Amino acid sequence: MGGTSCDATRSRESDFAMFRMPSVIVIGAGMSGLCMAVKLRRAGITDFTVLEKASDVGGTWRDNTYPGLRCDVPSAFYQYFFDRNPDWSHFFAAGDEIQDYFRGVVDRFALREHIELDTEVTRAEFAEGRWRVRTADGRTREADFLISASGVLHHPVVPDIPGLDSFDGAWFHTARWDHSVSLADKRVGVVGTGSTGVQIVSELGGSVPKLSLFQRTPQWVLPVPNWRNDRLTRALRSRFPALTSLEYRLIEGIFSILVAAVTRPGWQRTMISKLCELNLRTVRDQDLRRKLTPDYQAMCKRLVMSPSFYRAVRRPGVEVITERIDHVEPRGVVTTDGTLHEVDVLALATGFDSHAYLRPVELVGPTGRTLSDAWSEGPRAYRTVALPEFPNLFLLMGPHSPVGNFSLVPIAEVQADYAISWIRAWQRGEYTTAAPTREATDDYNARLRAAMPNTVWATGCQSWYLGKDGLPEVWPWSPHRHARMLRDRHTDEFVVDPAQEGVWR
Ligand code: NAP
Numbered sequence: 001m002g003g004t005s006c007d008a009t010r011s012r013e014s015d016f017a018m019f020r021m022p023s024v025i026v027i028g029a030g031m032s033g034l035c036m037a038v039k040l041r042r043a044g045i046t047d048f049t050v051l052e053k054a055s056d057v058g059g060t061w062r063d064n065t066y067p068g069l070r071c072d073v074p075s076a077f078y079q080y081f082f083d084r085n086p087d088w089s090h091f092f093a094a095g096d097e098i099q100d101y102f103r104g105v106v107d108r109f110a111l112r113e114h115i116e117l118d119t120e121v122t123r124a125e126f127a128e129g130r131w132r133v134r135t136a137d138g139r140t141r142e143a144d145f146l147i148s149a150s151g152v153l154h155h156p157v158v159p160d161i162p163g164l165d166s167f168d169g170a171w172f173h174t175a176r177w178d179h180s181v182s183l184a185d186k187r188v189g190v191v192g193t194g195s196t197g198v199q200i201v202s203e204l205g206g207s208v209p210k211l212s213l214f215q216r217t218p219q220w221v222l223p224v225p226n227w228r229n230d231r232l233t234r235a236l237r238s239r240f241p242a243l244t245s246l247e248y249r250l251i252e253g254i255f256s257i258l259v260a261a262v263t264r265p266g267w268q269r270t271m272i273s274k275l276c277e278l279n280l281r282t283v284r285d286q287d288l289r290r291k292l293t294p295d296y297q298a299m300c301k302r303l304v305m306s307p308s309f310y311r312a313v314r315r316p317g318v319e320v321i322t323e324r325i326d327h328v329e330p331r332g333v334v335t336t337d338g339t340l341h342e343v344d345v346l347a348l349a350t351g352f353d354s355h356a357y358l359r360p361v362e363l364v365g366p367t368g369r370t371l372s373d374a375w376s377e378g379p380r381a382y383r384t385v386a387l388p389e390f391p392n393l394f395l396l397m398g399p400h401s402p403v404g405n406f407s408l409v410p411i412a413e414v415q416a417d418y419a420i421s422w423i424r425a426w427q428r429g430e431y432t433t434a435a436p437t438r439e440a441t442d443d444y445n446a447r448l449r450a451a452m453p454n455t456v457w458a459t460g461c462q463s464w465y466l467g468k469d470g471l472p473e474v475w476p477w478s479p480h481r482h483a484r485m486l487r488d489r490h491t492d493e494f495v496v497d498p499a500q501e502g503v504w505r
Helices: 033-040 095-108 196-206 231-239 241-263 267-280 286-292 408-427 437-454 477-483
Strands: 010-014 018-020 024-027 049-051 119-129 130-135 140-143 143-147 170-172 187-191 210-214 318-321 325-329 332-335 340-342 345-348 363-365 393-395 435-437 494-496
Touching: 010 170, 024 033, 024 119, 024 130, 024 140, 033 049, 033 408, 049 140, 130 143, 140 210, 143 408, 187 196, 187 332, 196 210, 210 332, 231 241, 241 267, 241 477, 286 318, 393 408, 408 477, 435 437
Parallel strands: 024 049, 024 143, 119 363, 143 393, 170 345, 187 210, 187 345, 210 318
Antiparallel strands: 010 018, 119 130, 130 140, 325 332, 332 340, 435 494
């Protein structure tokens, strides 16, 4: 096991120079945690451990197994640039294929010995120059660096619907899909019309006797087609890996149109809005179209991509219910107009707590400041990746990361590279402990806030992008700008090796 140790002798002398070997703990073995692990390995760092609370790697792709699950970012772009797969079966791969890819990463990069499954981190405290990480089994591990890679959307939100527990059928959140429940002859209710609800309805509509979609707010839907990658394409990609690189960059370029559309007004925003409107017009039934028509700007909520949703809601047995849910009773869902909608299975596609990040893990810095204190007004970070008063801590997919309709994989790679650059400097003996200053963090957050009014997320709708203060908690510029920002360590914006503990404050 290449795990972290409590050894006092953590440095070793190379043949040529003093070269310290750090110990690193990564929290989470999802897409970003595995990315970090590969980067650590490639940097020649051997003393690292990835602590994962679940029994398997994969994060989102382990937790979500609902019918119709696909990534709506093309697979050629939703993969690590350093491990491009020539064999994706479709333009948008299904969830189980993506999960297989991440399991494969563990084998291809020999990470298994570094990963501890079923190991939930409960608390991490920085004391005497190191992180002490406590896990639910009562053990404490120590490390020079702590990397949080716990994901953005991993705490399911189960709405407080009166009577839910009295329901006679099976009910579950979509991220905890109960596959022991057969749907073949069932009347299924789906609550929620985000990307998840839309994928489930597109898959199940017409294949179960009755499907009731409980829609609180309609969504704009962009009809991006999905196609199978034929054998020749896959063979060519295998034979000429440069093609996968070209494809990756091409899709990245196309996605920059989407990014421009969400971050500033312009022709890109107009074009995508028009495409969504044209898609909606394919619903000829005026009553249904009215139900499906949003009253906010396209992309204000996360844009839903589906070539088949509007076809699915017109299939026999599918009903879109727009009356609000009042309560659940043993036979089904009762809406505020008093109608009972009888269902046998109820799937809650009601989303996730996008503001939790690492919490409920309690982080405690050297001054005694906790993460709960630091984030009492909402999650804020230094340049998405670090926190003042929490030295030698790096965040992957931290607050304000570019997660709006873009592939999260290149973002994780950029953030992991940034963490590696600091770890490298530590190895060279340039510092022992470092955390960003409060001033630099406040300045950066002020610049973020000033840019928010340009974004489509601030145009007046409710979404998981919005924080407590009503402002979007996502990156308001291009992912390229984010990558450029993290190219340099900006050491002048860090407190490094303070003589007194209090200086961290
Ligand atoms: P979501 O976008 O947050 O949507 C939740 C849905 O549940 C909304 O329609 C919401 O209505 C509804 N809802 C919540 N509470 C409700 C209640 N009490 N009664 C009725 N309706 C209620 O969640 P999601 O669909 O799981 O998607 C979350 C994110 O995951 C996506 O935005 C995307 O980033 C990611 N995702 C990606 C993919 C992919 O293909 N890459 C697939 C699935 C998910 P309101 O709109 O009125 O709040």
